Amino acid sequence: NAGVTQTPKFRILKIGQSMTLQCAQDMNHNYMYWYRQDPGMGLKLIYYSVGAGITDKGEVPNGYNVSRSTTEDFPLRLELAAPSQTSVYFCASRAGSSGNTIYFGEGSWLTVV
Amino acid sequence: AQSVTQPDIHITVSEGASLELRCNYSYGATPYLFWYVQSPGQGLQLLLKYFSGDTLVQGIKGFEAEFKRSQSSFNLRKPSVHWSDAAEYFCAVGDTGGGNKLTFGTGTQLKVEL
Numbered sequence: 569n570a571g572v573t574q575t576p577k578f579r580i581l582k583i584g585q586s587m588t589l590q591c592a593q594d595m596n597h598n599y600m601y602w603y604r605q606d607p608g609m610g611l612k613l614i615y616y617s618v619g620a621g622i623t624d625k626g627e628v629p630n631g632y633n634v635s636r637s638t639t640e641d642f643p644l645r646l647e648l649a650a651p652s653q654t655s656v657y658f659c660a661s662r663a664g665s666s667g668n669t670i671y672f673g674e675g676s677w678l679t680v681v
Numbered sequence: 682a683q684s685v686t687q688p689d690i691h692i693t694v695s696e697g698a699s700l701e702l703r704c705n706y707s708y709g710a711t712p713y714l715f716w717y718v719q720s721p722g723q724g725l726q727l728l729l730k731y732f733s734g735d736t737l738v739q740g741i742k743g744f745e746a747e748f749k750r751s752q753s754s755f756n757l758r759k760p761s762v763h764w765s766d767a768a769e770y771f772c773a774v775g776d777t778g779g780g781n782k783l784t785f786g787t788g789t790q791l792k793v794e795l
Contacts, residue, residue, distance in 0.1 A: 599781065608690070610771060610785040611725075626782065658724060662781065670775075670783060672717075674724040 570594050572673035574659050580679045581649045589644040589676050591659030597671075598664040600642040602626075602634065604655040605675075611658065617642055649680045683708045683774050687786035694762050695794045702757040702789050704746075704772030713775035714755040715783065716746055720768045728770075731755065742766070767793045 575590045593600065598619045603611040603626075613626030617636040631653055633645040642661075646653060656677050662670040684707045694700055706712055713732050717725040729740025736748040746757045755772060769790050773783040 601782070603785075608787060610685075610787040611783075613782055613784075616782060668781075669727055669730065670715075670781075671727075672724040675722075 572659055572661055572671050574673035574676050576676060578677045583649060583680060585649050586647050589657055591642045592640050593661040597661035599662045601660040602644045603658045606655050651680050654680045683776055683784045685772050685774050685784055685786035687772055687789050689789045691790045693792040693794060696764050697761050700759045700762045702770050704755045705753050706774045708774050710777060715773040716757050717771045718768050762793055764793045764795055767791055
Protein backbone atom coordinates (compact mmCIF):
# COMPACT_ATOMS: atom_id res chain seq x y z
CA ASN A 569 0.00 0.00 0.00
CA ALA A 570 2.27 2.79 -1.32
CA GLY A 571 0.05 5.87 -0.80
CA VAL A 572 1.87 9.03 -1.91
CA THR A 573 5.38 8.45 -3.22
CA GLN A 574 7.91 11.21 -3.78
CA THR A 575 11.26 11.01 -5.55
CA PRO A 576 14.02 11.90 -5.03
CA LYS A 577 14.22 12.05 -1.26
CA PHE A 578 17.36 14.17 -1.27
CA ARG A 579 18.91 16.37 -3.95
CA ILE A 580 21.54 19.06 -4.18
CA LEU A 581 21.24 21.49 -7.06
CA LYS A 582 23.49 24.25 -8.27
CA ILE A 583 22.06 27.72 -8.79
CA GLY A 584 20.47 27.96 -12.21
CA GLN A 585 19.94 24.23 -12.67
CA SER A 586 16.52 22.73 -13.25
CA MET A 587 14.93 19.61 -11.91
CA THR A 588 11.65 17.83 -11.44
CA LEU A 589 10.32 16.44 -8.20
CA GLN A 590 8.15 13.43 -8.90
CA CYS A 591 4.96 12.60 -7.04
CA ALA A 592 2.73 9.62 -7.59
CA GLN A 593 -0.30 8.34 -5.70
CA ASP A 594 -2.01 5.00 -6.08
CA MET A 595 -5.28 5.84 -4.31
CA ASN A 596 -7.08 7.23 -7.37
CA HIS A 597 -7.33 10.62 -5.68
CA ASN A 598 -8.54 13.56 -7.72
CA TYR A 599 -6.90 16.26 -5.65
CA MET A 600 -3.14 16.66 -5.39
CA TYR A 601 -0.99 19.32 -3.77
CA TRP A 602 2.57 20.52 -3.49
CA TYR A 603 3.72 22.20 -0.29
CA ARG A 604 7.08 23.50 0.81
CA GLN A 605 8.20 23.59 4.42
CA ASP A 606 10.73 26.06 5.72
CA PRO A 607 11.92 26.11 9.35
CA GLY A 608 9.53 27.98 11.61
CA MET A 609 7.21 28.76 8.70
CA GLY A 610 4.86 25.80 8.56
CA LEU A 611 3.83 24.50 5.17
CA LYS A 612 3.03 26.77 2.26
CA LEU A 613 0.97 25.66 -0.74
CA ILE A 614 2.82 25.95 -4.06
CA TYR A 615 0.37 24.45 -6.57
CA TYR A 616 -2.60 22.17 -6.50
CA SER A 617 -4.72 20.17 -8.90
CA VAL A 618 -8.35 19.13 -8.71
CA GLY A 619 -8.04 16.55 -11.44
CA ALA A 620 -6.11 15.50 -14.52
CA GLY A 621 -5.49 18.46 -16.81
CA ILE A 622 -6.40 21.06 -14.16
CA THR A 623 -3.87 22.93 -12.03
CA ASP A 624 -3.92 26.15 -10.06
CA LYS A 625 -1.54 28.34 -8.12
CA GLY A 626 -1.26 28.27 -4.39
CA GLU A 627 0.31 30.77 -2.03
CA VAL A 628 3.94 30.59 -3.26
CA PRO A 629 4.00 29.51 -6.94
CA ASN A 630 6.84 31.69 -8.25
CA GLY A 631 9.76 29.71 -9.63
CA TYR A 632 7.76 26.50 -10.00
CA ASN A 633 5.62 24.79 -12.60
CA VAL A 634 3.38 21.74 -12.49
CA SER A 635 1.49 19.50 -14.83
CA ARG A 636 -1.17 16.86 -14.31
CA SER A 637 -1.45 14.64 -17.34
CA THR A 638 -2.69 11.63 -15.36
CA THR A 639 -4.65 11.11 -12.15
CA GLU A 640 -1.68 9.37 -10.55
CA ASP A 641 1.17 11.79 -11.20
CA PHE A 642 1.77 15.41 -10.24
CA PRO A 643 5.37 16.46 -10.94
CA LEU A 644 6.79 19.76 -9.69
CA ARG A 645 9.29 21.50 -11.93
CA LEU A 646 11.92 23.92 -10.67
CA GLU A 647 13.39 26.11 -13.40
CA LEU A 648 16.55 28.11 -12.74
CA ALA A 649 16.95 26.97 -9.14
CA ALA A 650 17.69 29.66 -6.56
CA PRO A 651 18.96 29.38 -2.96
CA SER A 652 15.52 30.57 -1.79
CA GLN A 653 14.13 27.28 -3.07
CA THR A 654 16.14 25.31 -0.55
CA SER A 655 13.37 23.63 1.39
CA VAL A 656 11.56 20.40 2.11
CA TYR A 657 8.85 19.66 -0.42
CA PHE A 658 5.76 17.62 0.35
CA CYS A 659 3.31 16.20 -2.10
CA ALA A 660 -0.18 15.32 -0.88
CA SER A 661 -3.43 13.95 -2.21
CA ARG A 662 -7.04 13.41 -1.20
CA ALA A 663 -10.17 11.84 -2.57
CA GLY A 664 -12.76 14.00 -4.30
CA SER A 665 -15.37 14.37 -1.56
CA SER A 666 -15.07 17.62 0.30
CA GLY A 667 -13.45 17.31 3.69
CA ASN A 668 -11.66 14.04 3.08
CA THR A 669 -8.31 13.50 4.72
CA ILE A 670 -5.25 14.77 2.89
CA TYR A 671 -2.42 12.24 2.80
CA PHE A 672 1.20 13.37 2.61
CA GLY A 673 4.28 11.87 1.08
CA GLU A 674 7.48 11.57 3.09
CA GLY A 675 9.07 14.68 1.63
CA SER A 676 11.90 15.66 -0.68
CA TRP A 677 14.84 17.57 0.79
CA LEU A 678 16.24 20.02 -1.74
CA THR A 679 19.34 22.16 -1.28
CA VAL A 680 20.35 24.80 -3.83
CA VAL A 681 23.99 25.89 -3.61
CA ALA B 682 -8.22 34.56 3.61
CA GLN B 683 -8.00 31.76 6.09
CA SER B 684 -5.18 31.63 8.62
CA VAL B 685 -3.98 29.61 11.57
CA THR B 686 -2.04 30.76 14.61
CA GLN B 687 -0.12 28.45 16.88
CA PRO B 688 1.15 30.79 19.58
CA ASP B 689 3.58 28.36 21.19
CA ILE B 690 6.72 27.66 19.16
CA HIS B 691 8.21 25.28 21.74
CA ILE B 692 6.63 23.42 24.63
CA THR B 693 8.38 21.15 27.13
CA VAL B 694 6.44 18.76 29.36
CA SER B 695 7.42 15.93 31.65
CA GLU B 696 6.49 12.41 30.69
CA GLY B 697 3.14 11.54 32.24
CA ALA B 698 2.03 15.16 32.45
CA SER B 699 -0.95 16.51 30.56
CA LEU B 700 -0.56 18.46 27.35
CA GLU B 701 -2.48 21.20 25.60
CA LEU B 702 -1.35 22.73 22.32
CA ARG B 703 -3.13 25.87 21.26
CA CYS B 704 -4.54 26.64 17.84
CA ASN B 705 -6.58 29.62 16.72
CA TYR B 706 -7.98 29.96 13.24
CA SER B 707 -9.54 32.57 11.05
CA TYR B 708 -12.14 31.48 8.51
CA GLY B 709 -15.37 32.98 7.28
CA ALA B 710 -17.56 29.90 7.60
CA THR B 711 -17.54 26.68 9.58
CA PRO B 712 -14.05 25.34 8.93
CA TYR B 713 -12.55 21.95 8.47
CA LEU B 714 -9.85 21.64 11.14
CA PHE B 715 -6.96 19.25 11.40
CA TRP B 716 -4.04 18.36 13.61
CA TYR B 717 -1.01 16.71 12.06
CA VAL B 718 2.15 15.39 13.72
CA GLN B 719 5.58 15.31 12.14
CA SER B 720 8.51 13.33 13.50
CA PRO B 721 12.03 14.40 12.46
CA GLY B 722 12.74 13.59 8.84
CA GLN B 723 9.25 12.28 8.26
CA GLY B 724 6.10 13.35 6.53
CA LEU B 725 2.92 14.49 8.24
CA GLN B 726 0.56 12.09 9.92
CA LEU B 727 -3.03 13.00 10.62
CA LEU B 728 -3.92 12.91 14.33
CA LEU B 729 -7.54 14.00 14.09
CA LYS B 730 -9.95 16.18 12.17
CA TYR B 731 -13.14 18.12 12.71
CA PHE B 732 -15.74 18.61 10.01
CA SER B 733 -19.03 18.93 11.84
CA GLY B 734 -21.06 17.49 14.71
CA ASP B 735 -19.57 16.74 18.11
CA THR B 736 -17.11 19.47 19.00
CA LEU B 737 -14.86 17.10 20.96
CA VAL B 738 -12.93 14.99 18.52
CA GLN B 739 -10.96 11.87 19.36
CA GLY B 740 -7.86 10.98 17.41
CA ILE B 741 -5.07 8.48 17.29
CA LYS B 742 -2.43 7.95 19.98
CA GLY B 743 -4.76 9.16 22.75
CA PHE B 744 -5.09 12.72 21.45
CA GLU B 745 -8.27 14.75 21.42
CA ALA B 746 -9.21 18.26 20.34
CA GLU B 747 -12.11 20.53 21.05
CA PHE B 748 -13.62 22.94 18.54
CA LYS B 749 -14.80 26.15 20.17
CA ARG B 750 -16.48 28.40 17.64
CA SER B 751 -16.84 31.31 20.07
CA GLN B 752 -13.08 31.36 20.61
CA SER B 753 -12.07 30.33 17.07
CA SER B 754 -9.94 27.66 18.66
CA PHE B 755 -9.14 24.00 18.13
CA ASN B 756 -6.75 23.06 20.93
CA LEU B 757 -5.11 19.66 21.04
CA ARG B 758 -4.95 17.76 24.33
CA LYS B 759 -3.54 14.58 25.76
CA PRO B 760 -4.02 13.52 29.39
CA SER B 761 -0.64 11.80 29.80
CA VAL B 762 2.27 12.42 27.47
CA HIS B 763 4.68 9.66 26.45
CA TRP B 764 8.31 10.24 25.45
CA SER B 765 7.41 9.05 21.94
CA ASP B 766 5.07 12.04 21.55
CA ALA B 767 8.06 14.35 21.11
CA ALA B 768 7.57 15.79 17.62
CA GLU B 769 6.30 18.86 15.82
CA TYR B 770 2.57 19.44 15.74
CA PHE B 771 0.73 21.39 13.09
CA CYS B 772 -2.77 22.73 13.18
CA ALA B 773 -4.43 23.34 9.82
CA VAL B 774 -7.67 24.78 8.49
CA GLY B 775 -9.18 23.51 5.25
CA ASP B 776 -11.33 25.64 3.04
CA THR B 777 -14.73 24.16 2.28
CA GLY B 778 -14.74 25.40 -1.28
CA GLY B 779 -13.03 24.11 -4.38
CA GLY B 780 -9.70 22.44 -3.80
CA ASN B 781 -10.15 22.03 -0.04
CA LYS B 782 -6.71 23.53 0.39
CA LEU B 783 -5.05 23.36 3.79
CA THR B 784 -3.53 26.38 5.49
CA PHE B 785 -1.07 25.44 8.19
CA GLY B 786 0.08 27.08 11.35
CA THR B 787 3.79 27.47 11.97
CA GLY B 788 3.90 24.46 14.25
CA THR B 789 4.63 23.71 17.89
CA GLN B 790 7.73 21.71 18.76
CA LEU B 791 7.03 19.39 21.68
CA LYS B 792 9.86 18.19 23.89
CA VAL B 793 9.20 15.51 26.50
CA GLU B 794 11.42 15.32 29.54
CA LEU B 795 11.91 11.91 31.14
